[in-house]
Amino acid sequence: MHFVKVKGILSAQNGMNLYRGCLHGCIYCDSRSRCYHMEHDFTDIEVKENAIQLLEQVLKHKRKKCMIGTGAMTDPYLPLEIKLGNVRKALELIDRYGFGAAVHTKSSRVLRDLDLLQKINRKTKAVVQMTLTTCDEELCRKIEPAVSTTGGRFAALKEFRAAGIPTVVWLSPILPFLNDTRENISGILEMCGEAGVYGVICFSMGLTLREGNREYFYAQLDRLFPGLKEKYIQMYKNQYMIDSPKNKELMHFFHDTCSRYGMVHDNDRIFEYLHRFEDKMESAQMSLWDL
Numbered sequence: 001m002h003f004v005k006v007k008g009i010l011s012a013q014n015g016m017n018l019y020r021g022c023l024h025g026c027i028y029c030d031s032r033s034r035c036y037h038m039e040h041d042f043t044d045i046e047v048k049e050n051a052i053q054l055l056e057q058v059l060k061h062k063r064k065k066c067m068i069g070t071g072a073m074t075d076p077y078l079p080l081e082i083k084l085g086n087v088r089k090a091l092e093l094i095d096r097y098g099f100g101a102a103v104h105t106k107s108s109r110v111l112r113d114l115d116l117l118q119k120i121n122r123k124t125k126a127v128v129q130m131t132l133t134t135c136d137e138e139l140c141r142k143i144e145p146a147v148s149t150t151g152g153r154f155a156a157l158k159e160f161r162a163a164g165i166p167t168v169v170w171l172s173p174i175l176p177f178l179n180d181t182r183e184n185i186s187g188i189l190e191m192c193g194e195a196g197v198y199g200v201i202c203f204s205m206g207l208t209l210r211e212g213n214r215e216y217f218y219a220q221l222d223r224l225f226p227g228l229k230e231k232y233i234q235m236y237k238n239q240y241m242i243d244s245p246k247n248k249e250l251m252h253f254f255h256d257t258c259s260r261y262g263m264v265h266d267n268d269r270i271f272e273y274l275h276r277f278e279d280k281m282e283s284a285q286m287s288l289w290d291l
Helices: 051-061 079-084 086-096 108-123 137-143 150-162 182-195 213-224 228-236 247-261 267-275 280-290
Strands: 002-004 046-048 067-070 100-105 126-132 167-171 199-201 206-208 241-243
Touching (some): 051 086, 067 086, 067 267, 079 086, 086 100, 100 108, 108 126, 108 150, 108 280, 126 150, 126 182, 126 267, 150 182, 167 182, 167 267, 199 247, 199 267, 213 228
Parallel strands (some): 002 046, 100 126, 126 167, 167 199
Antiparallel strands (some): 206 241
């Protein structure tokens, strides 16, 4: 890892990435794409050494409370987070200044911060988002080799439900000829239903491939699934959006199954929920006045 000083920490949509790069080794990772202009090796994690100071300055002076998100580009719960604790420090600031939090991860390490997320959720809203791709643990260890297995993430989702913290699952990506089966989608959604997730985000049964991540993905296919790269090239050539041949059928099944479990499956509605700040203390006070 290496340290850099940055000029800002929050995006226009109030998202933050405390680190850049990743060690989880997911074979399909879009963050490897060259369009993001990462000037260092992807596994040489960039640590924004002044991020916590910048975040406190921003939160101190923000006129309007909002949800603060993390995890859009880099998983916040990398192994080095256990030593550095920057995500926890950020959550402490979010709690202190009365903001909400939306955390996106593939790691059960997020459970370390259960106490803080509960504190935030009592006053406003804390949402934990988990990515799930396959219910096959053996396949999971191949395509997501250095991250919590699906079983570990499922267990974490259930712990958050027990703690009263809402969760959202990202069903993505679905890799043609690997996890694009009705059985896989059914297995994941059954887990989501059992874990009581608020909603499931799914854009399509497929993935995106751009310059940078395409080359890495194909190299991993050659290593793990010999012959599959040639099938991708023949079918998709240099397409950016790679949809499964079963996309239409599986998306129909996805929406029907989510409806059956009572889970929100409209992406726009879920994003609105993730970005909507809720002041539970003010609502409670207003309820007292109504008595």
